Amino acid sequence: MDFEETIKEAVFQAVKETGLKKEDIAIEKPKQDFGDYAFPCFSLSKILKKSPMEIAKELEKKIKPTGEIEKVLATGPYLNFFVDRGYFAEQIISKILKEKDNFGKPETKERKKEKVMVEFSQANTHKAFHVGHIRGTSLGESISRISEFLGNDVTRANYQGDIGMHVAKWLWCYQTFHKKEWPKKDAEQWVAHIYVDAVKKLYENPDYQKEVDKINHALGEKKDKKLMELWKKTRQLCLDAFETIYKDLETRFDRYFFEKDVEKRAKEISLGLLNKGIAKIDQEATIIDLNPYGLGIFLLLRKDGTVLYSAKDIALAERKFNEFKIEKSIYVVGSEQRLYFSQLFKTLELMGFENAKNCLYVPVSLVRLPTGKMSSRTGDNILYSDFKKEITDYAKEEIKKRYPKLNAKELDSRALKISIAAIKYDMLKQDTNKTIVFDKKEALNFEGNSGPYIQYTYARAASILRRVKAEQKKQKVKSKIQKSKKTKLILVNQEFSLVKILGEFPEIIESSYIQLSPNIIANYAYGLAQKFNEFYHSCQVLGSSEEKFRLELVESTRIILKSCLFLLGIIALEEM
Numbered sequence: 097m098d099f100e101e102t103i104k105e106a107v108f109q110a111v112k113e114t115g116l117k118k119e120d121i122a123i124e125k126p127k128q129d130f131g132d133y134a135f136p137c138f139s140l141s142k143i144l145k146k147s148p149m150e151i152a153k154e155l156e157k158k159i160k161p162t163g164e165i166e167k168v169l170a171t172g173p174y175l176n177f178f179v180d181r182g183y184f185a186e187q188i189i190s191k192i193l194k195e196k197d198n199f200g201k202p203e204t205k206e207r208k209k210e211k212v213m214v215e216f217s218q219a220n221t222h223k224a225f226h227v228g229h230i231r232g233t234s235l236g237e238s239i240s241r242i243s244e245f246l247g248n249d250v251t252r253a254n255y256q257g258d259i260g261m262h263v264a265k266w267l268w269c270y271q272t273f274h275k276k277e278w279p280k281k282d283a284e285q286w287v288a289h290i291y292v293d294a295v296k297k298l299y300e301n302p303d304y305q306k307e308v309d310k311i312n313h314a315l316g317e318k319k320d321k322k323l324m325e326l327w328k329k330t331r332q333l334c335l336d337a338f339e340t341i342y343k344d345l346e347t348r349f350d351r352y353f354f355e356k357d358v359e360k361r362a363k364e365i366s367l368g369l370l371n372k373g374i375a376k377i378d379q380e381a382t383i384i385d386l387n388p389y390g391l392g393i394f395l396l397l398r399k400d401g402t403v404l405y406s407a408k409d410i411a412l413a414e415r416k417f418n419e420f421k422i423e424k425s426i427y428v429v430g431s432e433q434r435l436y437f438s439q440l441f442k443t444l445e446l447m448g449f450e451n452a453k454n455c456l457y458v459p460v461s462l463v464r465l466p467t468g469k470m471s472s473r474t475g476d477n478i479l480y481s482d483f484k485k486e487i488t489d490y491a492k493e494e495i496k497k498r499y500p501k502l503n504a505k506e507l508d509s510r511a512l513k514i515s516i517a518a519i520k521y522d523m524l525k526q527d528t529n530k531t532i533v534f535d536k537k538e539a540l541n542f543e544g545n546s547g548p549y550i551q552y553t554y555a556r557a558a559s560i561l562r563r564v565k566a567e568q569k570k571q572k573v574k575s576k577i578q579k580s581k582k583t584k585l586i587l588v589n590q591e592f593s594l595v596k597i598l599g600e601f602p603e604i605i606e607s608s609y610i611q612l613s614p615n616i617i618a619n620y621a622y623g624l625a626q627k628f629n630e631f632y633h634s635c636q637v638l639g640s641s642e643e644k645f646r647l648e649l650v651e652s653t654r655i656i657l658k659s660c661l662f663l664l665g666i667i668a669l670e671e672m
Contacts (some may be wrong), residue, residue, distance in 0.1 A: 099184065100133060102164050103177050107135050110158045114143045125238060131169065131176025132184075132596070138173060141195065147171030156656050164348045181592050182585030188599040193650040197659060200602040201245060213251045213416055214240045215427035217347070220257035221334035222266035222366075225341055225480045227534065228430075233324070234546030236428040237347045237457070237665045238524055238614035245663060251420060255353040258331050260405070262291070264312035265324060268304070269294035283482050284337045285514055296434040316359070316402055335619075342481055344516060346665045355408050362407035365414070366396040369535030374446055384443055392438040408441050409577045410447070417451045424454050426612065431459035431529065458612050461531045463523065488513040490536055491548075498542075498672070510669065514540070515547050517666045524620035524664055544623050549667055554627035555672045557654040560637060563671075566649060586644060592630040594649055601656050605663070614664060621660035632634065 100123045108118045116139065123135045137148040137155070144151060151179045152170035159168050159175070167178040192199045216236020219225050236252070242252045257263070267292050270277075279286035298304050313321045315327065342348065363638065366382050370373035380399030386392055408467040416425050427437060437457040446453035465478060491511040502510070522539040526532045542548050587595065600620070610618040638644040661668045 097337060099164060099179055102136070102162075103133050106159050106162070106165065107175070110155055111140060111588075116140065116143065119120065126174070126176065126309075130171050130174065132179045134177045134178045135177075136173060137175060172612060181595075185526070185585055185587055185592070185595045186598075189596055189648050189652050192598060192655055196655055199510045199655065200659065202247060202602075202604050202606075210243075210248045210424055211251075211420070212248050212426065213234050213244050213253050213420060213422045213425045214243070214428065215253040215255055215353075216240075216498045217254050217349075218256060218351045218429065219254075219338055220260075220449065221331045221631050222258075222263045222287060223291050225284060225454045226288075226336060227478045227480065227483050228463045228481065230345065230519060231341070231463050231485075231532075232428055232430065233347055234520040234523055234665060235458065235460055235528060235614060237345070238663060239426060239428065239609075240611055241663045241665065242605060242609050242617070243612065245605060251351055251422065252347075253351045253353060253416075254349045254350045256335075256355075257405070258354045258668070259315050259327075259356050259359070261308070261312055263327065264308050265294040265298065265332070266291050266306070267315075267323065268308045268311050269297065270326070272307075275298070279333075282481065284341075284484060285479055287337070288479055291361060294540055302631040312402065312635045313400065314474070319629075337656070344484065344512070345520070346667065353412060353415075355405070357409040358408045359403050359413070360476060362403045362411040362611075363397070363401075365410050366407045368405070369396070374443075384439075384446070386439055386442055389442055391435065391439050391442055394443055402519065406436070406443075406623055407442065411441060411454060413440075413449065413451075413499060415445055417454075421620055424456065425451070426456045427461060429456045429514050431461045431608065435461055442549065445632075447563055455613065459528060462528055464531060465531045466535065483519075484512075484515065487519060487536055488512055491518070493672075494540055494542065502672065509672070513667045513669060514672075517547030517551050517661075520549075520666055521618060521664060525622070529612065538563050542672075548662075548672075550625050550661060551623050551666070552659065552672050553628055555670060557628065558670050559658060560650050561647070561654065563640065588635065590627075590634045591649065592645070594624075594627045594631045594653065596672070597624050598652050598656055601659070608663075617663050618661055621657060621664070624656060628657075 104118060104121050104123050107121050107123075111121075120139065120171065122136065122139070123138060125132070126134045135155075137151040140151050141148050146154075149170075149172055152173055155175045156168055156170040161167055164180055165177050165182055166180045169178070192618035195201075212234050216239075216391055217229065217233040219229050219233075238304045240250050240252050266287070273293065274290055277286070298308065311323065314323055318324060366375060369384065370377070370382060374394060375382050377383075378385075378393075381395060384394040386394050394406055395404055396410075397403060411542065413425065416422055429437065434457070441452055441455050443455070444455065469623075475570075488511045491514050492507055495507060495510055495514065512620045518536075518539040518543075522534060523532065536542060539546055542552055597620075604616060604620045608614060631649065635642075635646060637643060637650060640646060660669045
């Protein structure tokens, strides 16, 4: 099925005398209809002392069409290859139908299996889980699935801040102003409300900070039993609320790390760096001066000795590689932390930590709503629970327009799945470096570049196949979704375009993993859905003379769309 390899071999045989190595022959896919594949002749220009146009013309005469290659044509500096459409289609479709959900997965011998840890979500206890968290959580889950699809051993990790100044602020505010309160429901909203109230009161009266500092110090000492009991109780309340959200988002974690677990080791490392001269004391605080590398100051310990996030991250990196024996650590964290992670990785390098080079950072840019930026510190944010309700209510109205007879239970179920698809896809289709503005109407557009559109296309393909199976059951005949007879296939443009994009799936997965960019899969899925709908509207499937092959095309599309949706962490709906 590797047509590129066939073409590369044909070119290599034709230019062997030039000394050009086979691995240096680049085969491209023209964006316009100049051919199915192309060889740019620029690389031979200096060797042969001729223009790329002349070389293309000479190669056109030299390379003869074969069974797989139907035509060779020079166009300017490019040598274009047109494949035999029928042969091309048979090879790709038969492979998809044979491998099904495994299509696109490399054979074991083709790829070295890696042990990878993907750290994502990182929702801190005693704070709100808001819309911005959804993007990082969805991105991390998708990267994990893509990595697993390619055969890697993946550990999903969630590193949550369950101690620190933000927790001290919350506990202070609760004890001082909300002591008799406790939520019967909506714990997420209650916790967020108290944190925002704490920030507000500290802003209005900065003297309160001394009381917060005492609580923060007491949390580190762990000697105040009542305080520690309150901390444990409220911490668990937050963690339970997060688990409900993760279930909605089709996300799970294999390992939870907490700041408290690495605090002691972080202090030991910081003091060790001090003894080695890598760190130093500056205004009573322990720092690493990274100015020589253009990275500023990396603060490890406050002047009172309390451990900062930076030192804990060093200890966590050590633990990840030593305890879990991983080969790669991927951090999916907000883009505002770009400098911080450059500082962290440089510090690991200066320490002589040999796996520093195997730490990768995936920046996640902000999510804005039409009203602007969100912040959990000021309260100017949209909580996940409120956001989900708003999108789900809107989805219900859209579904009822199309399926007015759905019962309430089914309506609720579909609305949630479609809403999550809309939210996740809208965030995953964008480049991770791009700030996005979430628009619910655009995200829930059943006919646009949206999660529901791709779900709908999958459901359409599934529906066609169900109708065929139901008819066959009634007539008690064998399945028509079988290998076509050995007659030459003649494909119309819509069929061939669909076959071509189906065949691109394996390289899309590989590219997405290399770049750690699920948006490559999301945009591919949208393109595939478009090609399928063009085919569906232009080519009669049932009752046509090409029914067998076209049903194979429908089944192949269903298989690949299902894989795409799964890799994006979205549920494929059999019915919309």
